[in-house]
Amino acid sequence: MQIEDVFSDLPSLETERLILRKIKIEDLIDMYEYTSDHIVTKHTSWDHHKTIDETRKWIEYIMDCYKKKKVTNWGLVHKDSQKFIGSCGFAWWSIEHSKAEIGYVLNPRYWGLGLMTEAINKVIEFGFTRMELNRIEATCKPANIGSWRLMEKSGMRLDGVLRQYIKLRDEFIDVKLYSILKSDFSIK
Numbered sequence: 001m002q003i004e005d006v007f008s009d010l011p012s013l014e015t016e017r018l019i020l021r022k023i024k025i026e027d028l029i030d031m032y033e034y035t036s037d038h039i040v041t042k043h044t045s046w047d048h049h050k051t052i053d054e055t056r057k058w059i060e061y062i063m064d065c066y067k068k069k070k071v072t073n074w075g076l077v078h079k080d081s082q083k084f085i086g087s088c089g090f091a092w093w094s095i096e097h098s099k100a101e102i103g104y105v106l107n108p109r110y111w112g113l114g115l116m117t118e119a120i121n122k123v124i125e126f127g128f129t130r131m132e133l134n135r136i137e138a139t140c141k142p143a144n145i146g147s148w149r150l151m152e153k154s155g156m157r158l159d160g161v162l163r164q165y166i167k168l169r170d171e172f173i174d175v176k177l178y179s180i181l182k183s184d185f186s187i188k
Contacts, residue, residue: 004069006131013074013126015118020074023062023087027075030084031055034107043144044105045168071100076119078110085110088119090127099135100127104150111146120154128182135182139165139175151178155185 013020023031032055034040041048049055065072073089088104102123106116127133138156140147148158156178164172 007066007069007071010066010072010074013122015122017079018115018118018122019077019079020088020119020122021077022066023059023073023075023084025056025059025063027084028052028056028059030107031059031087034086034105037108039108040105043141043147045166047169073103074119074123076106076115078115086116086119088116088123090123090131093131093133097135098133099137100131100133101137101139102127103138116150117153120150124154124180124185128185133182135179137177137179139177142174142176148176148178154180156180157184 010022012022029052032049032052035049035055035058036052038048049058062072071090071093073087075084076086076088077083078085086104086106088102091101091103093100102120104116104120110116124136127136136156137159138147138151139162140151142148142161152158157180159177159179162175162177165175166173
């Protein structure tokens with residue numbers, strides 16, 4: 001299996017309350033709403049966007065990944081409001097080892113509603129069924145309680161804390177590593 005085989009045309013996915021679809025330039029204002037928010041980026045690996053042009057460049061990068069058939073993110077659209085509210089998807093994929101890492105970000109107006117749990121469960125299902133993965137991983141800062149609770153709700157288990165695993169904003173930080181195996185997963 002090749003990455004291009006799976007990501008030749010990123011399919012739209014649906015949950016009860018969300019549509020997961022390709023991110024478009026028309027999502028710019030909604031995306032900037034959360035990428036410019038210090039509360040959101042407090043726990044991300046990227047700094048808040050200071051200008052809308054930074055968000056535009058990020059969307060253009062994602063759209064280029066779609067064209068090049070690379071692993072990337074789905075945009076999250078709330079079905080009721082049709083508002084673009086976040087993204088989730090795969091940060092990388094090791095075909096050799098049948099594993100990948102997921103990442104996600106959500107507009108804080110939608111935190112605590114279980115929406116990202118829906119999205120992550122759908123992405124995990126896609127990983128095990130379409131990508132034929134054996135293992136899906138995710139990491140977060142130990143202080144990001146919402147993120148590690150999300151991973152646990154999605155059936156992921158804590159593998160451990162990786163000490164000073166990444167350098168972020170000139171500081172080496174620990175991360176919690178979570179994973180779910182295909183044998184742990186059941187389609188909901």
